[in-house]
Amino acid sequence: MVDDMPGPGYEDNASPVDTDGHGTHTASIVGGVPVRGASLYGIAKGTARGGAPSSRIATYKACWTGGCGDMNILAAFDEAIADGVDLISISIGGPSRNFLQDSIALGSFHAMKRGILVSASAGNDGPYASSVQNVAPWIMTVAATGLDRRLKTLVKLGNGKKISGNSINTFTPKKQMYPLTSGARASNVTSDLYGNASACDTGTLNPQKVKGRIVLCKGQSNQDPTIKDLNGAGTIMTEDEMLDYGYTPIIPATYVLVNDGLKIERYINTTKNPTAVIQRTRTVHMDAPFIASFSSRGPQLITPNILKPDLAAPGINILAAYSKLPSLTGSLEDMRHYSFNILSGTSMSCPHATASAAYVKSFHPDWSPAAIKSALMTTATPLKIKPLEGELAFGAGQIQPIKAVHPGLVYDISMNDYISFLCKEGYNSTSIGKLIGGKKKYNCSDFKPAPGTDGLNYPSMSYLVRNPNSSISAVFLRSVKHVGYGKSVYKAKVTSPKGLSIRVTPSTLTFTKKHQKRSFTVVVKGGTMKGKTESLSALLEWDDGRHTVRSPIVVYRHTTS
The missing domain is CATH 3.50.30.30 (Glucose Oxidase; domain 1)
Incomplete structure (x- = not known):
């Protein structure tokens, strides 16, 4: 699903026509067919193609000159789900809100229920901290990186x-x-x-x-x-x-x-x-990848112990198709109308990640949205750590879709797991029922309590130290599913900074057959963060000699900025 917001000087057109170009641009990044000699008036000339060119795309117009209304966004989600799409790409965002007040979080939850992964933009309010958007854990939140x-x-x-x-x-x-x-x-x-x-x-x-x-x-x-x-x-x-x-x-x-x-x-x-x-x-x-200056940063404000953004994809100076109705800049004084344009934003990185998810799903049509997201996250390439940012800017790192097809292990999450998580976060039966929809009533006492510090089987691990005078103490309970072939023995390797102690139990996971599950515990300990850096970054890697399954571990302290 891609948005289409008319630009300055254009009146609303009650049809699917793209009077802004944004929707055409993002849609072609997902599934545009190869075009030789594509360029913007000769700039960045080459063969342009979408990430999954054999895909069939359905677009839903949710935005108008007045903005992107919640009712329109939810209607677009409903239509996409009813049409039986496999993935939804939404290059729309806004200030983070309670999940019950966030139309994208609500629509994405309904999509997840139907086995549809939703990929969404992290936002363009960087480099400011806590600016990340679309932070619901069932969404794949995508930051932007630069090309070479x-x-x-x-x-x-x-x-x-x-x-x-x-x-x-x-x-x-x-x-x-x-x-x-x-x-x-x-x-x-x-x-x-x-x-x-x-x-x-x-x-x-x-x-x-x-x-x-x-x-x-x-x-x-x-x-x-x-x-x-x-x-x-x-x-x-x-x-x-x-x-x-x-x-x-x-x-x-x-x-x-x-x-x-x-x-x-x-x-x-x-x-x-x-x-x-x-x-x-x-x-x-130029050297790449690197995190874009405009890409919104974490930590997120809604569920602080879930690391957002999840991962990163190219979003700077992206050449892609464009509608000929608007000018290149949207200005009525601009007489240039062209089939391609070069744009930057997490609106552009989001469809890159969506296309990668489509590529993985083409090999594994039975995988859940969480499994696909896990594959992309645990095979991503970590970027260079910058002071006060690190994974809070890029999540697990830059997507590597070819590697994601064979991740070795995946962290899976069911709808019941999300409900347990929401119960732990303080949502009651009434609010959870509104989020899920339907006539069935949900009672938190009917669900197994969410385990560990974060309460979710997430591919990354994050912990907010609310009191800088308190010692660091977090426990993450995780379960991984073997998606490789034959017997595999994975050994844990932890890379952590000085002052942070991380213990993984057990440190070896043995799998004898496909789809077998194994659980482990990660215990993170350390002194106080008073007077220290605002965040500490570590990395857990499970390696069987053929696959390396990476999970970033981030500990950060509460700041008033």
């Missing part, structure tokens, strides 16, 4: 100097050089009371001093529409730190670092006839 392809836009000055900028500039220069000025020099105001001319604020520039020129605008706001309205030839903007994703301007434009902006300004102020040209964006290689 960076989009680079060069600015060439009349003195021969070249400065690297960041944008998705589709425009090819019509001249070798253009006159260059700055907002300060093009000002028509004498006081900052009317706005900041150096930043090219609306109404502060003299149209005659801007027309036909590239303008340096000092500031992080997107000033290309302002310069376009004044018939400028382009704009160079500044930012403190180069973003890891590109912005698509409506005229030739790019962002440069503040220090580079000062160099350009110095050139303007010391040259009689300063000139410059903004070149079309090209691609260069």
